[in-house]
Amino acid sequence: QQPVQSPQAVILREGEDAVINCSSSKALYSVHWYRQKHGEAPVFLMILLKGGEQKGHEKISASFNEKKQQSSLYLTASQLSYSGTYFCGTTYNFNKFYFGSGTKLNVKP
């Protein structure tokens, strides 16, 4: 039932760009994005509430295609600090928040 993310893992060099995709088999009404570093709390990055919405957070931005039940996270000019596991997430039923399958990002010098 959880959203599916692709790719499962990606390795980048500093300064390279990446795109992480999040797809749902059910209608999406909102999409959250979180980053979790090993052994730490998931950290809220942004939320998209409307189809067609795009948001930015420093060099990290996201888009939400409500019709396609998809969201994408864009990381540009990646930095070492971007390493971690990225999760999308959504609420299918009232207050039941489901994380996506996760994408592990490793940025190397």
Added chain:
Amino acid sequence: DTEVTQTPKHLVMGMTNKKSLKCEQHMGHRAMYWYKQKAKKPPELMFVYSYEKLSINESVPSRFSPECPNSSLLNLHLHALQPEDSALYLCASSPLGGQYLGYTFGSGTRLTVV
């Protein structure tokens, strides 16, 4: 204060032990959550509290017993756990309507059942 604080950070317990995990927030959030995260997996929802009342139990075994004594505090009581219950237990909080506003997570309690 924009943090969710969880204690202890690490816990090792035997299968016959009784222990409790504690979660605290002072952001005025009226919804609090417990999640379980196994290695290399996404967090999975266990319980949701709204206004200190249990509103969602995701078919969690009764050896996990949540409690919300007040609007700032959330406990998870553990009894007769199994080794497969070893995981990172995350607490989160949000304003009501967290699905539109986002969730704040604690750094978790890493539980090992021996």
